[in-house]
Amino acid sequence: MRAIVRxxxxxxxxxxxxxxxxxxVYLPLAQNLWFSTLEWDIYSGSREYIGxxxxxxxxxxxxxxxxxxNNLLYAAVSIAVQVFxxxxxxxxxxxIRSERWRRGLRAVYFLPSAISLTVAGLLxxxxxxxxxxxxxxxxxxxxxxxxAQAWLGQESTAMNAIIAMSQWQGFGYSTLxxxxxxxxxxxxxxxxxxxxxxxxxxxxxxxxxxxVREMTGLMAIVTVSGSFQVFNEVMVMTGGGxxxxxxxxxxxxxxxxFVRNDFGYAAAIATVLFxxxxxxxxxxxxxxxxxxxxx
Amino acid sequence: MVSRLSFLGVxxxxxxxxxxxxxxxxxxYPLLWMLxxxxxxxxxxxxxxxxxxxxxxxxxxxxxxxxxxxxxxxTSVLVTVTSTVATVFVSAWAAYGLTRxxxxxxxxxxxxxxxxxxxxxxxxxxxxxxxxxxxxxxNSFWALLILYTAFRVPFTTFLLRAYMIDLPRxxxxxxxxxxxxxxxxxxxxxxxxxxxxxxxxVLLHILFTWNEYLFAMVFxxxxxxxxxxxxxxxxxxxxxxxxxxxxxxxxxxxxxxxLLFFLGQRYIVRGLADGIGK
Numbered sequence: 001m002r003a004i005v006r007x008x009x010x011x012x013x014x015x016x017x018x019x020x021x022x023x024x025v026y027l028p029l030a031q032n033l034w035f036s037t038l039e040w041d042i043y044s045g046s047r048e049y050i051g052x053x054x055x056x057x058x059x060x061x062x063x064x065x066x067x068x069x070n071n072l073l074y075a076a077v078s079i080a081v082q083v084f085x086x087x088x089x090x091x092x093x094x095x096i097r098s099e100r101w102r103r104g105l106r107a108v109y110f111l112p113s114a115i116s117l118t119v120a121g122l123l124x125x126x127x128x129x130x131x132x133x134x135x136x137x138x139x140x141x142x143x144x145x146x147x148a149q150a151w152l153g154q155e156s157t158a159m160n161a162i163i164a165m166s167q168w169q170g171f172g173y174s175t176l177x178x179x180x181x182x183x184x185x186x187x188x189x190x191x192x193x194x195x196x197x198x199x200x201x202x203x204x205x206x207x208x209x210x211x212v213r214e215m216t217g218l219m220a221i222v223t224v225s226g227s228f229q230v231f232n233e234v235m236v237m238t239g240g241g242x243x244x245x246x247x248x249x250x251x252x253x254x255x256x257x258f259v260r261n262d263f264g265y266a267a268a269i270a271t272v273l274f275x276x277x278x279x280x281x282x283x284x285x286x287x288x289x290x291x292x293x294x295x
Numbered sequence: 296m297v298s299r300l301s302f303l304g305v306x307x308x309x310x311x312x313x314x315x316x317x318x319x320x321x322x323x324y325p326l327l328w329m330l331x332x333x334x335x336x337x338x339x340x341x342x343x344x345x346x347x348x349x350x351x352x353x354x355x356x357x358x359x360x361x362x363x364x365x366x367x368x369x370t371s372v373l374v375t376v377t378s379t380v381a382t383v384f385v386s387a388w389a390a391y392g393l394t395r396x397x398x399x400x401x402x403x404x405x406x407x408x409x410x411x412x413x414x415x416x417x418x419x420x421x422x423x424x425x426x427x428x429x430x431x432x433x434n435s436f437w438a439l440l441i442l443y444t445a446f447r448v449p450f451t452t453f454l455l456r457a458y459m460i461d462l463p464r465x466x467x468x469x470x471x472x473x474x475x476x477x478x479x480x481x482x483x484x485x486x487x488x489x490x491x492x493x494x495x496x497v498l499l500h501i502l503f504t505w506n507e508y509l510f511a512m513v514f515x516x517x518x519x520x521x522x523x524x525x526x527x528x529x530x531x532x533x534x535x536x537x538x539x540x541x542x543x544x545x546x547x548x549x550x551x552x553x554l555l556f557f558l559g560q561r562y563i564v565r566g567l568a569d570g571i572g573k
Contacts, residue, residue, distance in 0.1 A: 007399055010477075013392025014404050016385045017448050021411040024445035028419035028426065035421055089318075092311055107560060108319050111326065114556040115549040116506030118524035122531060122545055123329050126538070134328060134344040172322070173567075180568040218571055229415045232508040236528060250417045250509075257421050258513065267421045274418040281413035 029274065035267035054268035064269065067247040070159055074166070074248065075227035081167045082174045083219050087212065089171070090178035091204050106179055109172030117169060121236035124165040128152050152238050155245035162237050162246055166230070174219055181215035182208060217287055225280040228273060249273050326549075333359075333543035340538055355543040362534060364544045366519060367526030374436065374522055375504040378443040382500055383493060385444065386451035391481050393452075394459040395467060405456075411449035416442075416509055424513060438514040439522065443504050451496045454569055458492040459485065495566030498559045505552050523548040 039050045058064050096102050112120055127133050128151035136148035151161040185208065193203050231250035234240060240247040240255060249269060257266025332340060333355050334348035392398055393405050423442070427433040467480045508524045515521050521529065530544050556563060
């Protein structure tokens with residue numbers, strides 16, 4: 001009896017965390033699945049079960065598909081810049097002999113990640129601004145005036161401009177993590193390769209790259225997951241416009257639910273996001289688990 | 296041959312440094328531009344964007360401060376401090392329970408708490424709004440405090456648990472032999488030993504809360520409960536023609552976290568690295 005009381009009392013340590021996560025993370029998730037089967041008008045308060053109709057509408061909604069495509073584009077560019085670009089950059093930085101320069105460069109590149117995406121987004125809203133923005137001024141002053149344009153105001157360039165800002169904001173973060181991974185490679189391995197006359201470029205491909213493979217895989221997974229959760233920078237810079245060309249799944253969900261008051265439809269988009277992010281998370285879990293077994 | 300090789304090496308080094316320093320300029324210039332624009336007048340801003348301010352007056356900073364930034368800053372500080380304290384304690388208790396106390400269904404409980412890591416906040420948005428509306432907490436300070444705590448407990452517990460697993464157990468066992476209860480052992484022994492990782496989690500939580508936008512935007516609408524990221528966008532829409540004031544507001548929002556990063560760099564890097572790969 002006393003043992004049972006003791007063990008139950010021990011449970012008290014984890015109860016606050018369990019309650020918070022249960023009520024505010026898991027419960028809404030379950031509710032969301034249910035909401036997605038309703039036609040729900042916020043104003044009249046009428047709710048009606050309509051089965052999978054919201055998902056049917058989703059499949060025929062061109063903005064849903066273009067949002068999905070924008071998330072994919074985001075992921076592709078971020079993998080190129082924030083995974084492979086950052087890895088090369090980190091290797092370059094770590095090849096510098098001066099510790100002060102290494103630390104300084106890493107910190108400078110990380111700076112945009114410390115400021116919020118809101119500040120970064122607003123800042124680049126002005127950088128891209130057609131009349132006062134330094135980007136167009138710069139283009140004009142180097143004789144490329146014909147390239148000056150309303151970057152965020154036209155469908156053809158708005159999404160790319162947002163993605164470019166996001167790379168500026170985020171590449172230092174992954175560079176920092178890759179630098180940590182490279183520092184964890186035992187110095188003897190690099191030293192031995194250098195003595196054997198292996199040049200720096202071959203050393204990168206044959207020593208560094210294989211030894212940070214796990215980190216690269218993890219970063220790729222985290223980056224893709226982040227690309228599907230994009231919201232802040234789009235809301236701040238374009239709000240999804242012009243003509244819905246910069247909508248991503250997160251902003252389209254927001255617009256559907258809270259601007260067009262179509263709660264059931266927003267919940268259906270949320271379910272799609274849930275399936276995608278959960279799939280990526282399970283991949284990450286499998287990846288870290290497999291690595292631990294290998295070690 | 297040797298001299299040719301080193302000549303090539305010099306060329307490569309020059310290119311490398313040009314690239315690294317060029318990139319540093321690309322990163323720093325927009326930030327510097329932001330800071331400087333807070334000192335300019337509208338006319339200067341539209342004149343030549345690269346020019347330095349003519350008159351270094353703090354007028355725009357003062358205007359931004361009086362037009363709401365002081366309120367946004369207060370709310371941000373309050374939400375950040377309270378949710379940091381709540382998150383770190385709830386997570387530390389959970390991590391202690393999971394690593395030091397024999398509780399029933401330990402593996403299930405661990406999976407449940409850490410599983411929260413996998414869920415994106417966007418997914419829960421619609422039901423959360425309904426929930427907070429029915430609790431009467433919508434558009435309140437409490438909504439942000441609760442959400443920031445609930446959604447960061449999994450990550451924070453993950454970091455603390457990983458650290459506590461590696462700590463020697465003998466010390467707390469000895470304390471218990473001496474008749475000290477678990478509660479005392481937690482506060483006197485385990486928690487002080489976790490200082491480095493707690494510093495990391497505190498700093499990462501501050502960065503998260505200070506910059507969070509999705510919940511802040513959806514769950515607060517009136518001034519008085521808006522944090523800086525949302526407040527800045529309303530400053531922009533309300534005073535959209537006085538751009539220098541907006542820039543001043545952005546600088547006020549950015550400077551504290553940049554300072555924090557430089558002061559706590561070591562701990563932040565450690566937390567980030569452990570968080571992704573351990």
